[in-house]
Amino acid sequence: MIGHQAADSIERRSGVSLWRQIADKILQSIAVGDFAENAALPPEVALAERYGVNRHTVRSAISALVQEGVLRAEQGRGTFVLSRKRLSYPIGARTRFSTGLQGQTSERHIVLLASTVEPASRRVAEGLGLAKGADVIRLETRGEADGRAVSRAAGWFDAKRFAGIDAAMAQTGSITASLARFGIDDYLRQSTVLSARHADAADLADLDLQPGAIVLVTVAVNVTPDGQPIQFSESRFPAERVELKLSAL
Amino acid sequence: MIGHQAADSIERRSGVSLWRQIADKILQSIAVGDFAENAALPPEVALAERYGVNRHTVRSAISALVQEGVLRAEQGRGTFVLSRKRLSYPIGARTRFSTGLQGQTSERHIVLLASTVEPASRRVAEGLGLAKGADVIRLETRGEADGRAVSRAAGWFDAKRFAGIDAAMAQTGSITASLARFGIDDYLRQSTVLSARHADAADLADLDLQPGAIVLVTVAVNVTPDGQPIQFSESRFPAERVELKLSAL
DNA sequence: TAAATTTGTCTATTGATATAGACAACTATA
């Protein structure tokens, strides 16, 4: 697991097609820096030998990545790496979307997609310390960096205490700024539970992913400095574009 | 993304077979608690309708999970959930394998698989603040809980400073105890970078996984309280058996 | 016991996946 990958590290009869596995490996190689940006990939025949598969199988993987906008193929010249490395998304005591991504991207922002009032499900109620079924405001947001989707999050707030936070969010485009209007000057991340799974149809649409992608999922609770829960959230990140950097631990 | 899954959240032509996607969904449902332990799954025909696929496709998914030891099928009776929920693996400032898993499992331990002295690669050298190529000791370990593999880690230590840590590890079975012999009474996790990918052949063997599985990967540096790096590590976790709980943030 | 329910097995068909080989089209270079 030290950078290189054995020629035999491809699994057949796995339910995951070979071209998908090879596309994953190429993405990984780009993220790790084995394949440099703007440089040419090894020729198809070389990749085919390296992974122990037919050239056409490699072509399937490449065409999927061309479709994704990661590679560009030019007849007679070669296949070139377009995409940058994974975005390193910081998670720590004071996780906010805007801070910490400085320097990695030229443009980043959050879009508020929808806001609804709904009864709290069991886990939302537990996270916020409310009774099950109590009214909560749900904000659906999408994080973008350089025009690519890097996160999709749902955040729940006590509807009584934070009435109007949806409007504030629409105005400011920032959770932090919106909470400030309710007298929350500082907040901390109390807990984060992290898991990973294959993208389903909703993930594909929400994060502009290609079928077969992997998503990282975090479920977190934010609290005031004195421990009062204010926000429960579930966030999804495209694993091929984002890694999570756990800081301030 | 709130517990339920739409009937159409299955992707065709994705490079990931339908049976694998459905197996993932069933695992997810078990982890979330939709399918209770020891209880019967819905009958095959019901699952087929729910996911919009043929009964035989559901059967392929089930047989894969039976192979994995997650389900048990009994002719005439039904298919039953054997496995417990995902193990919640804590990661925080004072992450150690032994602490924090209390109560979740009855038995857990680390096995030292191999120890070698090798020249530091670029990233290991950077993590430990050594010159590239300097001698480092590498410990390969495997974490088990209730007889199931829950982690596989490689840890690197400065060979000069920690000469003999391999023997200490073999004796004590604990990194913490081994470091104590070198005067390290306390250490902190400085940074953790987290990503996810499909399991390759090495992961399948190391973690007893079935093809198509997802692994979580963390790359971390541990330091003394005054900031001196002592350990660089890369750990792999089976996403179907483990979730990471980021605590003390 | 009989009927209903559920998993197991078999055959057949279609489409996606993977391999194999040949050659065309394009680019860079000797």
Add this chain to the structure above:
DNA sequence: TATAGTTGTCTATATCAATAGACAAATTTA
């Protein structure tokens, strides 16, 4: 301008994945 190297396209074949239908085998329920 040749030649070598590279991607693009085509045909053919074999295997895997998915659907469809029928019926057997085992268990539970009426």
